[in-house]
Amino acid sequence: MNYYITYGDFQRHLTNFYQKTGNRSQFQEMMNFLYRRGLLSETPLPSVSPHKMLNDMSIEEVNQFIDSLVFIVDAHENDPTCVLETDIIPNSRDVFVIRHPRYTRPLLHKHNYFEISYGASGECTFRFEKSTRLLREGEFCMIAPGSLHDLTIDDDSTTVFCIMLRKSTFNQTFLSLLSGKNLLAQFFRTFLSENNHTNYLLFFCPTDKWIRTIVYNAMLECYKLDPYSNNCCISWLNQMFSYILRNYSKTVQFYDYQFGSEFSLVLQYIQHHYQTLTLSSLAEFFHYSEPYLCTLIKQNTGQNFTELIKGLRMAEAVDYLTNTNMSIGDIAEKVGYNSSDHFSRVFRSQYQMSPQKYRREHKASDDAIVPFKMDE
Numbered sequence: 499m500n501y502y503i504t505y506g507d508f509q510r511h512l513t514n515f516y517q518k519t520g521n522r523s524q525f526q527e528m529m530n531f532l533y534r535r536g537l538l539s540e541t542p543l544p545s546v547s548p549h550k551m552l553n554d555m556s557i558e559e560v561n562q563f564i565d566s567l568v569f570i571v572d573a574h575e576n577d578p579t580c581v582l583e584t585d586i587i588p589n590s591r592d593v594f595v596i597r598h599p600r601y602t603r604p605l606l607h608k609h610n611y612f613e614i615s616y617g618a619s620g621e622c623t624f625r626f627e628k629s630t631r632l633l634r635e636g637e638f639c640m641i642a643p644g645s646l647h648d649l650t651i652d653d654d655s656t657t658v659f660c661i662m663l664r665k666s667t668f669n670q671t672f673l674s675l676l677s678g679k680n681l682l683a684q685f686f687r688t689f690l691s692e693n694n695h696t697n698y699l700l701f702f703c704p705t706d707k708w709i710r711t712i713v714y715n716a717m718l719e720c721y722k723l724d725p726y727s728n729n730c731c732i733s734w735l736n737q738m739f740s741y742i743l744r745n746y747s748k749t750v751q752f753y754d755y756q757f758g759s760e761f762s763l764v765l766q767y768i769q770h771h772y773q774t775l776t777l778s779s780l781a782e783f784f785h786y787s788e789p790y791l792c793t794l795i796k797q798n799t800g801q802n803f804t805e806l807i808k809g810l811r812m813a814e815a816v817d818y819l820t821n822t823n824m825s826i827g828d829i830a831e832k833v834g835y836n837s838s839d840h841f842s843r844v845f846r847s848q849y850q851m852s853p854q855k856y857r858r859e860h861k862a863s864d865d866a867i868v869p870f871k872m873d874e
Contacts, residue, residue: 500572501538504545505597506565511537512601513654522603522650524578529571543568545721552714557619557657560714564597567721579607583664587611592667593731595717598622598658600651607648612663613641615649616713620656624649626698633658636704638742645696659713661735671732672739701742702749712738761798764791772810773834777803807834812848815841819857826853 512528515521523531532538545568552560576585587594598615606625615624617637624633625648626641633639633649641647643665651658663672703709712734719731747766764784768775780803781788795803811833818829830841845853 499540500570501533501540502543503532503538503569503571504543504565505567505569508532508569509565509599512599516601522601524603524605525599526576526578527603528599538571552718553711555714560618561597561657564717578605581607581609583609583611583662587662587664591720591728591731592664592671593716593720593728593735594662595713595720595731596660596662597717598649598651598660600654600656602650604648604650606646608644608646609641609662610643611665612643612668613647614661614663615639615641616659616661616709618657618659618710618713620651620653622649622651622656622658627696636702636706638701638703638709638746640699642697645698647698659717661713661716663735667732672736700751701746703742703746706745708741709738712741761794764794768806769810772807773832775807808844808848811835812845815845815853816856816860819853820860829853 508528511532512523515523515528515531529538545566552563555563570588576582604623604625615633616639617633617635619635621632621634624631624639627646649658649660716731716734716738719727719734722730764780767780767783777788777791781791784791786794792803795801795806799806801809814833815829818824818832824832826842827838830836830838833841835841835844842853845856849856851859
């Protein structure tokens with residue numbers, strides 16, 4: 499049986515429980531407590547109509563609006579250390595967005611879905627496996643399934659949004675964004691799609707109004723009941739992922755218990771210097787031994803150093819071949835080869851055709867139709 503309570507009333511009970519007893523409660527524990535006390539409604543509650551977009555509202559106005567939204571819950575016992583998609587994401591939804599409750603009891607737990615925490619204001623405590631750090635305003639943390647973590651908010655001024663995304667939806671809809679010649683994106687794709695790799699990605703997006711707008715409106719779509727709302731929510735998240743990868747890739751940090759957080763810096767260095775980079779120069783720059791660096795790259799990307807460099811050079815060459823009129827010699831030099839012959843041999847082994855033939859078959863026609871172009 500479904501029960502109903504507004505965000506505002508639920509947070510009020512959670513806060514009062516903490517202030518009166520000095521103890522904290524987990525989300526489901528508080529719901530069960532309210533159920534036993536008869537404080538959940540058996541009939542649907544009215545809430546503010548979620549029809550307008552939340553574009554220019556202050557964080558205080560957004561929180562006031564969220565307080566009027568209604569939770570639909572059932573009172574049952576779950577294992578709080580292992581939360582499943584079926585426990586929290588509605589059956590008809592691929593994505594569910596909530597404002598993270600304040601004053602919850604610290605408890606390391608894991609999910610079988612992706613969770614994204616976005617700090618809209620203030621700061622909170624973020625624990626992951628064996629580490630603890632602060633999640634601050636403007637930080638965007640994406641947690642891979644199966645990772646032990648916890649987030650606790652200790653004041654009324656901090657607002658954190660949690661975006662819960664089914665793993666199947668991520669694989670079908672969003673994984674395609676993490677491809678191409680961007681090495682960090684390839685790395686994100688590798689570890690996010692592996693079942694046994696506990697990790698998180700952390701981007702710093704300082705006071706970015708567009709990201710706030712995306713998160714607000716993705717949450718809004720979760721409370722609309724029309725047949726378009728689920729797809730609209732997915733579209734908002736596509737915008738969010740694309741925007742963050744485009745604008746904030748250089749701010750990324752990640753957790754890896756075995757190798758530490760420096761590997762993202764290694765990838766960024768490779769990305770920006772692959773035209774002339776050697777394994778020895780990379781090892782010297784980061785003060786690693788070459789064998790250790792080889793292991794680091796292979797285990798985190800699935801490729802060795804030579805394959806990685808060749809892939810980046812070939813992807814860049816394809817861009818030049820299909821989008822410019824540069825000569826083969828100039829392209830070879832641009833992507834890091836000393837001669838056009840060497841470049842052509844490597845390219846042919848990769849694509850089973852010469853660069854010239856690839857250009858002929860893939861380059862856009864010069865006389866392609868351009869909308870609204872007037873004839874000379």
